[in-house]
Amino acid sequence: MAKVKPKRHGVLVDMTAMTDVAFLLLTFFILTTQFKKPDVEQIKPPSSISEKLLPDASLMTINATPDGKFYFQPVENASERLELLDNMGKKYGLTFDNKEKASFQRVQAIGVPMSKLKGYLDMPEDEQKNYKSPTGIPMDSTRKELIDWVQQSLAVKPDYKLAIKGDVNTKYPKIKSLFEGLRDIEFLKFWIITSQETKPQ
DSSP, X not given: OOOOOOOOOOOOOOOHHHHHHHHHHHHHXXXXXXOOOOOSSOOOOOEEOOOOXXXXXXXXXXXXXXXXXXXXXXXXXXXXXXXXXXXHHHHHTOOXXXXXXXXXXXXXXXXXXXXXXXXXXXXXXXXXXXXXOSSOSOBSSSOBHHHHHHHHHHHHOTTOEEEEEEOTTSOHHHHHHHHHHHHHTTOOOOEEOOEEOOOOO
């Protein structure tokens, strides 16, 4: 007598739970990821083999363009930015209205002298994003406004950290004047942003 073969049943796997988890993870990463803002001007930093990462919070950044202009990026915190703007206003005898303060909270980087800051903040947001300063923030032996931005930021919160991103073609005297200015206010610990290169074999 022939053997009776049992009927084969296909295995059913309920994928609902896995799909739910995948969408939850995707949603979490989309909502929590901080996208890098583009630089105001194109800057190509020098390369290095360092693998140290910059801190995420309480970081202010100085950008130095190939032609030696400086831009200052304050920390992201909106209320601390307002305090910084008030500090700079007191130092330079300027007052800012609510519209200018709201504009300063949104701005990516400052690249104008204090005498032109109010005009810059009064620009529409699209114009601000595309505006390329002809001078940048003054930083030389006679005018050290860039150092004032750093110093007044530290007055808001002394544990702010600083990163400097300079172009590989930025002339040394410009960077030297920045380093000397930081030395004058005894701010001696900062990061230099570089692009990654492979380690030598």
